[in-house]
Amino acid sequence: MDDEEARTRLLDAAEELFYAHGIQAVGMDRIRAASGVPLKRLYRLFPAKDALVTAYLERRDQRWTAGLREAVAAGPDDPVAAVFDWLAGWFSEPDFRGCAFLNAYGELGEGPAGVLDVVRRHKAELRSLLAGLTPGSPVLTDQLLILVEGATAVAALSPGPEPAHRARAAAEALLAAAAR
Structure with a gap:
């Protein structure tokens, strides 16, 4: 080997x-x-264990973000709906246990700098992806981010697609209100 x-x-x-x-x-x-x-x-x-944790989170970030970006690219007619549809699939996976990055932060807090850096970069990348779907509207971007994070937290306690479906409905209402 x-x-x-x-x-x-x-x-x-x-x-x-x-x-x-x-x-x-x-x-x-x-x-x-x-x-x-x-x-x-x-x-x-x-x-050190910190190095392994950092590498694990970096690799997970690359795969998770790539999967979400692919879903958004595949749903160009309604990319925001594609985000929540992708989340519904993720929340339905048998081993789903919430957000690995928030879980790590919850366990380690301000702990190892490398781990904290990966968590912050992951969340910044997610926000950046959502900002690309809501150009010129940082408030709407932040609202979508809160919906994504909230749905993920709820799904961690009650796995399955429902939290993503409810968050999608809320996102659609926000988008409709913003369009008026």
């Missing part, structure tokens, strides 16, 4: 375990066992 395969295995194990059980509840030995990567190599690739 080369370093690239070891890194992928470690990130796969970290994502599954951190997202399902929480960052603080999962130790490096558990990640080592789940990945099959020897502990010495794990610490050579990720010298």
